[in-house]
Amino acid sequence: MNNIKRRNTKQRAIIYDIVASTNSHPTADWIYEKAKKVIPNISLGTVYRNLHILKEEEKIIEINDGKQSRFDARIDKHYHFKCLSCGNIYDIEKEDVLDIKDINLSNKGFDVLDASITLTGICPSCKKENN
Incomplete structure (x- = not known):
């Protein structure tokens, strides 16, 4: 900062x-x-x-x-889901995703401090419209 x-x-x-x-x-x-x-x-x-x-x-x-x-403006640790159909982005709670910090890269010399994840797919609204 x-x-x-x-x-x-x-x-x-x-x-x-x-x-x-x-x-x-x-x-x-x-x-x-x-x-x-x-x-x-x-x-x-x-x-x-x-x-x-x-x-x-x-x-x-x-x-x-x-x-x-x-x-x-939500700055707490959470992830995102982007719908490929409508383009909307949704908040995904941290506990709904495996914590990527559990990946061990230390044997390759990396220290993972943070991760940013955006999942992509079809949201429930678009899925419902297409069925």
């Missing part, structure tokens, strides 16, 4: 509140559209900059699936 002390801004607080108000793991564009309703003159660049700062300050996490980044 960067130890630079930044002042909290109204814009950053609003952006954080937008991310924290949903469990849909929003994109920067989605956050920008919501922020414009509160701060009409906010720019997309300001949203990206503040998301970066919030991530640096460990107040949010970024989930990148290789196509786009999504943001999550």
